[in-house]
């Protein structure tokens with residue numbers, strides 16, 4: 574009887590052992606996770622996301638959550654009879670819309686995530702980029718067909734102050750950050766795309782990795798004609814691809830590029846519809862989604878394993 578019990582438990586031990594080199598490698602490291610609006614509308618997935626983030630924290634990593642809420646903002650704008658329009662992939666944000674963006678992100682989405690995480694203990698603390706000058710911005714005017722266009726209170730990040738986040742991490746907390754910035758030039762606030770905010774924070778925090786959860790498997794090579802996912806690419810390869818990308822993938826991949834160019838060793842786009850996608854990515858040898866890597870240094874060995882980020886000694 575006891576021998577049979579041992580036998581059935583063996584696969585569990587193997588799973589834990591597979592995680593060991595990854596646990597060792599990531600111990601104490603900051604991981605910035607962007608939780609996307611579309612990946613966060615399913616209750617079970619949200620609960621699994623919270624479990625994964627708490628698991629990372631208890632396994633010795635230092636997760637920082639940056640969240641979006643595009644679908645929730647869209648729904649609230651519709652309720653209030655306000656139009657929801659995007660230009661250059663960014664929401665046109667009138668002062669009235671800004672009030673709603675702020676209320677939905679900081680008052681609803683962030684509160685809900687903090688609540689889910691804190692079901693596991695007194696861990697998560699919510700804040701927005703306004704707090705303690707975490708994210709400062711000026712007005713962003715995207716260039717559309719050669720002209721700079723005014724899209725309202727949409728911000729371009731000018732500086733990041735990581736002090737408040739670092740204090741929370743040092744206290745063992747999980748910061749949960751809404752993508753709103755304080756203004757550098759007036760007393761108001763700016764709406765920031767959450768992928769852009771997550772990437773800027775990952776670079777400023779010196780994160781080990783940026784993980785962007787979304788509602789597709791990763792970056793498709795020829796979207797929407799094929800579902801072939803690009804499993805990894807270098808920043809130079811990504812830079813060449815950027816002009817061909819459309820809609821929500823643009824800020825995501827620009828964010829990954831910015832983070833890796835800013836010194837973050839890897840940035841990944843993951844399928845947030847897969848339960849526990851974060852754990853699969855961080856603690857298993859296979860990995861999923863799309864990984865962005867720095868360009869190889871001249872003369873350096875090319876990565877030989879399936880996971881170029883594999884821990885020293887190789888994942889078995």
Ligand SMILES: Nc1ncnc2c1ncn2[C@@H]1O[C@H](COP(=O)(O)OP(=O)(O)O)[C@@H](O)[C@H]1O
Pocket residue numbers: 609610611612641643786787788789791792793794795796818819820821822
């Ligand atoms: N090359 C591509 N690969 C994958 N998805 C793409 C690509 N180009 C555009 N997309 C679109 O980008 C969407 C993801 O962006 P978005 O909807 O803003 O996500 P989120 O709400 O998670 O921030 C996908 O659902 C897909 O419709």
Ligand SMILES: CC(=O)N[C@@H](CCC(=O)OP(=O)(O)O)C(=O)O
Pocket residue numbers: 608609610611640641642643644646662663664674727728752764765766767768
């Ligand atoms: C300027 C801008 O477009 N801001 C975004 C902020 C939220 C966001 O990015 O949410 P997702 O990650 O769910 O798309 C917006 O208003 O929708």
